[in-house]
Amino acid sequence: MPFIPHTDDDTREMLDAIGAADLDALFDEIPKDLLIESLDGVPDAMSEMAITRLMRERAAQDGAPMCFIGAGAYEHHIPQAVWDIATRGEYYSAYTPYQAEASQGTLQTIYEYQTMITELTGLDVSNASLYDGASALAEAALMAVRCNRRVKNGRILLAPGVNPVYEKVASAIAGTQNIALERIDMDMQTGNALAALPEGEGPVAVAIQQPSFPGTLEDVDRLTDWAHAQGAMVIAIVNPTSLALLKGPGHWGAEGADIAIGEGQPLGVPLSSGGPYFGFMTCKQKHVRQMPGRIIGRTTDLDGEIGFALTLQAREQHIRRSKATSNICTNQGLMVTAATIYMALVGFHGLRSVATRSHQNTATLVDGLTAIDGIERLLTGPYFHEVALRLDRPVAPVLDALAERNILGGFDLSAAMPELGDALLICATETKTGADIDAYVSAMSEIFGAQSRKSA
Amino acid sequence: MTDLPGDLLYTKDHEWLRREDDGTVSIGVTDHAQSALGDLVYVELPEVGQDVESGGDMAVVESVKAASDVYSPIDGTVAAVNEALSDDPETINSDPYGEGWIVKVTPGGDIDESDLMAPDAYQSLLDEEEA
Numbered sequence: 001m002p003f004i005p006h007t008d009d010d011t012r013e014m015l016d017a018i019g020a021a022d023l024d025a026l027f028d029e030i031p032k033d034l035l036i037e038s039l040d041g042v043p044d045a046m047s048e049m050a051i052t053r054l055m056r057e058r059a060a061q062d063g064a065p066m067c068f069i070g071a072g073a074y075e076h077h078i079p080q081a082v083w084d085i086a087t088r089g090e091y092y093s094a095y096t097p098y099q100a101e102a103s104q105g106t107l108q109t110i111y112e113y114q115t116m117i118t119e120l121t122g123l124d125v126s127n128a129s130l131y132d133g134a135s136a137l138a139e140a141a142l143m144a145v146r147c148n149r150r151v152k153n154g155r156i157l158l159a160p161g162v163n164p165v166y167e168k169v170a171s172a173i174a175g176t177q178n179i180a181l182e183r184i185d186m187d188m189q190t191g192n193a194l195a196a197l198p199e200g201e202g203p204v205a206v207a208i209q210q211p212s213f214p215g216t217l218e219d220v221d222r223l224t225d226w227a228h229a230q231g232a233m234v235i236a237i238v239n240p241t242s243l244a245l246l247k248g249p250g251h252w253g254a255e256g257a258d259i260a261i262g263e264g265q266p267l268g269v270p271l272s273s274g275g276p277y278f279g280f281m282t283c284k285q286k287h288v289r290q291m292p293g294r295i296i297g298r299t300t301d302l303d304g305e306i307g308f309a310l311t312l313q314a315r316e317q318h319i320r321r322s323k324a325t326s327n328i329c330t331n332q333g334l335m336v337t338a339a340t341i342y343m344a345l346v347g348f349h350g351l352r353s354v355a356t357r358s359h360q361n362t363a364t365l366v367d368g369l370t371a372i373d374g375i376e377r378l379l380t381g382p383y384f385h386e387v388a389l390r391l392d393r394p395v396a397p398v399l400d401a402l403a404e405r406n407i408l409g410g411f412d413l414s415a416a417m418p419e420l421g422d423a424l425l426i427c428a429t430e431t432k433t434g435a436d437i438d439a440y441v442s443a444m445s446e447i448f449g450a451q452s453r454k455s456a
Numbered sequence: 457m458t459d460l461p462g463d464l465l466y467t468k469d470h471e472w473l474r475r476e477d478d479g480t481v482s483i484g485v486t487d488h489a490q491s492a493l494g495d496l497v498y499v500e501l502p503e504v505g506q507d508v509e510s511g512g513d514m515a516v517v518e519s520v521k522a523a524s525d526v527y528s529p530i531d532g533t534v535a536a537v538n539e540a541l542s543d544d545p546e547t548i549n550s551d552p553y554g555e556g557w558i559v560k561v562t563p564g565g566d567i568d569e570s571d572l573m574a575p576d577a578y579q580s581l582l583d584e585e586e587a
Contacts, residue, residue, distance in 0.1 A: 149503060289498060289518075314498075314523035323525070 062273060063406070066436055068365070070386045070427030071213070071411035072133065072163055073277065074266045076241070076354060077431055078338075079345050082268045086338040093333060100309040106333070107308035111296045113340040120240055121260040122248025123282035127293035129331040133237070133263030134166045136279030137207065138173035139292045139326055140235045140259045143283075144205035145179060146290040146325070147258070148233050154179045155203035159193050159223060160186035161212020162237060164416045179204075186419065191216040191379035191388065193223060202230030208257070209237035210246065214413065214425060215386035216379050217246070224253030236260040240267050240280070242384045244352040245359070250284075259283045259291075268342025269335050278332035278339065289315060292326030357430035358385035361437060365428045368441035372448050378423050386427045388413060388420065395424050398447055405443045459487045461553050465569065466578035467529045472553060473572065480535045480560040481567070485517060485526060488582055490552045493519040496545040499558065501537040508532060508561060510568070515558050517548065529572060531564040 006014075011023070020026055046054070067075045085091070090105055100107060114126035130136045141156045156174075158167060158181055171181050182203075184193045191214045206227035210220050220236070227234045236249030236257035249257035265277040283291050289312065297311030317324035346354065362385045369375050374392035391398060395412040402409035413423035428437060464472045470489035474482040490496065500516035508514050508528035515526040515537075538557050541547060548556035573581065 289500070314518045314521075320523055 059273075065403070065406045065408045066432070066440070067271075067408045068426050068428055068432075068440060069408050069411050070429075071416075071425055072165065072263060073271055073274070074239075074241070074385075074427065074429055075271055075431050076266055076268075076358075076429055078268050078270060078342065081345060082338050082341045085341050086334065091334070091337045098310060100307065104308055106337075107296050107310075109337055109340050110294075110331075110333070111298055111308050112344070113336050114296060116340065116343045117240075117280050118282050120243045120248060121236070121238065121280075121282045122250025122256065123260055124250075124285040125288045125291070125295070126280065126282040127291055127295050127331070128333075129264065129336045130261075130279035130281055130293055131328065131332060132275070132277045132279045133261065133265075134163070134169035134279075135173065135328065136261035136263075136281050137162075137166045137235070137237060138170040139279075139328075140207070140261045140281065141170055141174045141179055141181070141205065142177065143259060143287070143290050143292060143325070144233045144235060145177075147287050148204050148231075151202060151204045151231060153201060153203065156181050156235075157198070157203045157206045157227075157232070158183050159206065159208040159212070159218055160184055161191060161214065161216060161218055162207055162209045163213045166209075166237065188419075189379070190381050191420075192218045192381070197223075197226050202227075202232045205233040205235050205258075207235040207237060208252075210249075211239060211242055211384040211386065214379060214388040214417065214420065214423070215383045215427075216388075217382050217384065220247075220249075220252045220257075222253075224255070224257060228253065228255055233258040236262075238262045239384070240264060241351065241355050241358070244348065244355040246384070250282075256284070258287060264332075264335065264339050267339035269338055276332060276335060278335035288312065290325055291315070292324075292328075294331050354430050355385070358428070359383075361385075361428035361430065361432050362387060362426070364434070365426060365432075365437050365440065368437060369426070369444055372441075372445055374448050375444070378420060385429060386425055389424045389426060391422045391424055393422060395422050398424070398444075401447045402440075402443055407440055407443055409440065409444070459553070460575040460579060462575050464553065465529075465572040465574065466581075467527075467572060468581060469527050469529075471526060471529060473529055474553075474557075476560065480562050481530060481532070482557045483514075483526070483529065483559045483561060484552055484557045485548060486578075487552050489524075490549050490556070493517060493524060494521055495519055496548050498523075499538075499541040499545045499548070501539070501541065502534050502559065504534050504537060506534045507564075508534060510571075517545070517558075526558060528559075528561065530561060530567050532561040533564065534559055535562045536560040 110128045117126040130139055156179060160183060167181055187194045191212060206223060208218055208220055208223050210218050212218050224234045234257040238249055238260055240262060249260040261279060261281045263277055264280045269277055294310060295312050296308055299307055299309055301307045313319055315325040317327050366387050369389060370377060376390050378388040378390040395414055399409050399412060410424045410426040413420050413425050464474050466472050470486045472484055472486050476482055496517055496519050498518040502514050509531050510528060512528055513525040514528040517524055517526060537559055
């Protein structure tokens with residue numbers, strides 16, 4: 001988009017035209033008692049030079065460790081071309097342009113993204129993305145309440161494998177709107193939902209995460225059919241990489257999940273100390289008018305040529321104001337551009353190779369670590385690329401000892417899911433070599449004491 | 457000039473009411489409203505049996521350029537909804553006072569007509585809005 005400058009005279013002329021004394025007067029309608037001068041815990045502004053130095057120092061603290069942590073964000077190889085292309089001037093914006101006549105390339109990119117995400121999840125329609133996986137769960141809960149109007153209790157049931165951080169974020173956003181999130185009890189052998197599911201009045205929706213946060217594969221068909229039999233909708237929370245191997249949510253149970261959401265970061269977005277990432281959301285066609293966020297549609301112009309435009313905008317806040325499907329209604333344009341390029345470059349077979357290799361590497365790591373006396377698998381059953389291990393000692397000191405050897409050994413589950421005890425969640429993606437895995441197993445053996453090695 | 461059937465009552469939100477023989481009240485949007493909205497593409501209907509209260513939103517009509525709430529002019533219970541609008545929302549454009557009815561409500565008691573207008577009063581409102 002062209003840069004259009006304006007001088008002080010231009011500004012003055014525009015203010016005079018609308019009868020405003022100065023720029024601050026444009027914000028007069030905000031009540032004075034709502035204005036705050038400073039935010040607690042947010043330091044004063046810094047100069048560019050100072051902030052650059054601070055960020056360099058912080059980034060250096062990360063070092064270059066070998067990372068075996070997953071727990072919601074995953075280290076995958078990102079082909080060099082992804083960000084070379086995504087950072088071209090034509091794409092390098094976080095903003096979705098409204099003007100179809102000036103933005104065909106960006107709009108087509110998002111349209112291609114929507115197509116790819118619907119294919120991965122097996123559902124009909126996708127939006128242009130949301131902020132991240134956690135806030136996508138909140139949006140899905142609000143959407144389910146709007147769609148499933150027959151159920152008025154505001155209850156959203158969460159399968160035991162739902163990421164606890166997602167639950168916190170969703171509760172913070174949806175909890176103020178008379179929506180209550182409740183957990184289904186966990187079977188402590190499998191980490192999945194108990195065989196006996198709750199009875200009584202059905203909830204608005206059941207949210208099912210696959211793979212689960214502690215790495216197991218939930219019986220999604222059973223839960224989906226049970227939820228639908230109770231008149232509840234099904235919200236699927238999925239890892240996009242896993243969908244190259246696992247059944248898409250649109251094919252869960254007899255009717256398929258109604259809404260699928262998840263964290264898009266594994267698709268070409270670097271870990272970056274925690275963000276920015278992006279959330280994705282797809283749903284069945286019949287629910288599209290209650291879906292939040294932008295949607296790009298393909299159309300034809302007056303000359304019969306294919307073109308792309310924002311569509312179904314009457315759901316959105318610039319038209320529906322406070323009654324919009326969401327008032328957090330932007331997308332993560334730049335991250336989605338990278339994800340689209342990533343998916344286009346690796347293709348379906350590439351994504352399946354990434355998923356398969358990640359599974360194999362994790363299996364190799366699990367075999368190595370569980371050969372050590374004092375380490376065993378915590379939960380039974382199949383897994384994708386994350387596994388929970390039970391340690392015979394507290395997890396935090398073990399992770400510290402590994403960190404001293406430049407290894408990020410996994411995610412300590414004991415705070416997030418205390419019911420699991422001294423549990424460590426590990427993940428080895430396709431980025432890890434056999435030597436990396438050997439190095440981790442050797443380091444762990446040292447920490448646990450060579451003499452305690454199980455005799456084969 | 458817009459078409460205003462004489463047997464209907466009107467609201468300032470550009471809705472119309474018709475007392476049916478079965479005791480229900482049919483509710484729709486006026487010719488002026490459908491014209492202002494433009495071609496309708498979607499109608500969100502309430503559930504039959506749902507309670508509605510005067511002034512509360514009851515349905516949504518969406519055109520290519522706007523979405524607008526339809527408010528209930530009376531207290532009562534939804535007796536019927538015009539399911540045909542789900543497939544053919546543009547019926548509201550072509551026949552706003554007939555086949556384009558949206559909801560039938562069973563009134564919860566006597567209808568408070570103080571906020572409702574006869575055709576001539578509604579016409580005056582339209583004239584004021586245009587002025």
